Structures are given as C-alpha cells and as structure tokens.
Amino acid sequence: MDRTAAAADQLFDMRTTRRTVAALPADVAPRTLAEGYAVQEHLVRKLLARGGGTPIGYKIACTSEVAQRALGVDAPFFGVLLSNSTHQTGVTLPAAEFTVRCPEVEFGFEMGDDVPAGATYTPETILPFISTVIPALEIVDHRYLDWKTVGAPSLLADNAIHGAWVVGTPVADWRHVDFATHQTALIVNGTRMFPGSGAAVLGNPLNVVAWLANELPKFGRSLRRGDRITTGLTTGVYLADPGDHLVADFGPLGRVEMTFGR
DSSP states (O other), X not given: OOHXXXXXXXXXXXXXXXXXXXXXXXXXXXXXXXXXHHHHHHHHHHHHHHHOOOEEXXXXXOOSHHHHHHXXXXXXXXXXXXXXXXXXXXXXXXXXXXXXXXXXXEEEEEESSOOOTTSOOXXXXXXGGEEEEEEEEEEEOOOBSOHHHHOHHHHHHTGGGEEEEEEOOOBSOOTTOOTTTOEEEXXXXXXXXXXXXXXXXXXXHHHHHHHHHHHGGGGTOOOOTTOEEEOOOOBOOOOOOTTOEEEEEOGGGOEEEEEEEO
C-alpha cells in the first residue's frame, strides 16, 4: 500500500472510531499540499462508500490571517462538501458523532453557471457565476490533539477537517449586499453571542469564491453549475457542548439553527 492510501486509511479509521492522535505517523503523513489533496481524494471516496451520497461542492478553511499564521501558510485550502453530511436548518445532530464540535457561521454560495478555467477571477468577475447566497453553519471536527501543530497538509488531508454543514434558505436577491460589512452572529442557547462580519473571511467572502475558482484548475477541477461553497468563519470561535442550541444569525439574509443532542 502506498503512503497516500495508508494515510487515508488512518484518517478514515480515526473518523469512524473517533480516535485522537498527536499527528499522523511520519511514514504516511502528507509532506506537501499536493500530497494532502491526494490523500483527501482517497478519504472522500471512502467516506462516500461508507455513507452514500455525492460531492456537492467545497468548504474553504484557513480564511483568516490568524489561522494562516498559526499554520505557516499564506493562503486557504479546500475540502469537499458531501450530501450525506449536509443538513437543513432545525436539525438535531448527535453530539457523540463529533469529536470537537466547532460551529462556524459562514456565508455559503451556489454557482449558477460553470466557471471556465484559464481566467484569473476577482470578486467582481466571479459575481455573474453566483446564483444564490446560503446562510450556513459549518461544524468543524477533527481528531488531532492540537490542530495548530500538525500542519496544513495533514489538516486538508482530513477533508479540511469538515464535519457537517447546516444550511438555511437560499437567498436569490442578494446583489445589493456588501458582504465585507455584513454583520453576523453565533447565538448559543439563546443568550451568549459571538458577533462577526464578512470582513473576517479574507476581507470579503467573495474573495474566497474567487480564490477557489483560481485554485481548482491547479488540481484538474473547476467550479461547476450547482456547486455549493462555504467560505469560512465570520465570528469568534466556540466549541459546542452536548445539548447546545446554536443559531447563526445573518440579519436580513436569514438564520440557521441546530442542536447537538445529548
């Protein structure tokens, strides 16, 4: 077995048993971002074989300067959104199925057209390809004792430490929105609030969509009509407990809520 498949097997076992480790074994841990994405492809195939479903788009991680400094990288990285781990607002998810339970209030987008490879996209030029905005909560989950010490290749290999995605009602009338200044909040159990805004996401979530459109062709992919993208944390970090009720508040763009069962 080659090191790519061996690393994917390790990550799959960690997910299914919720086993935590300090790091992947040195003889299989990906050493570069390219190796990390190769492991990710293997892992995603294994997750789909176990749970069914299909890829539905991409999650973007490391979209803040703080996270990038912690990992020693100068850009985000992506994982794959899966239909079998995507849920509608109001869902209750078993807390025991997650190891970390980090809810992130994130702007989601759905692509209305294929994005041709070969061009360099900006927030302005990617706009015509977007159909709807999706208010969302991503649940980040990982099995590393300290995510900051394992490095970006091992994080992205584990499908960019994606756990679940909870989505609200897509918004078609959004082109008047200034995402950089648009306010968000995470509300925990109806009282504790973590405020934020789109500025936390590389200055503007549209910067992330443009980055992804430019990055995917490097790996033989491109954004396609119907792909969904979740663009990164807009608020402070909160680690949820069993029983927590969480609301992602996007103001006029809607709200998303979920509960972690005990």
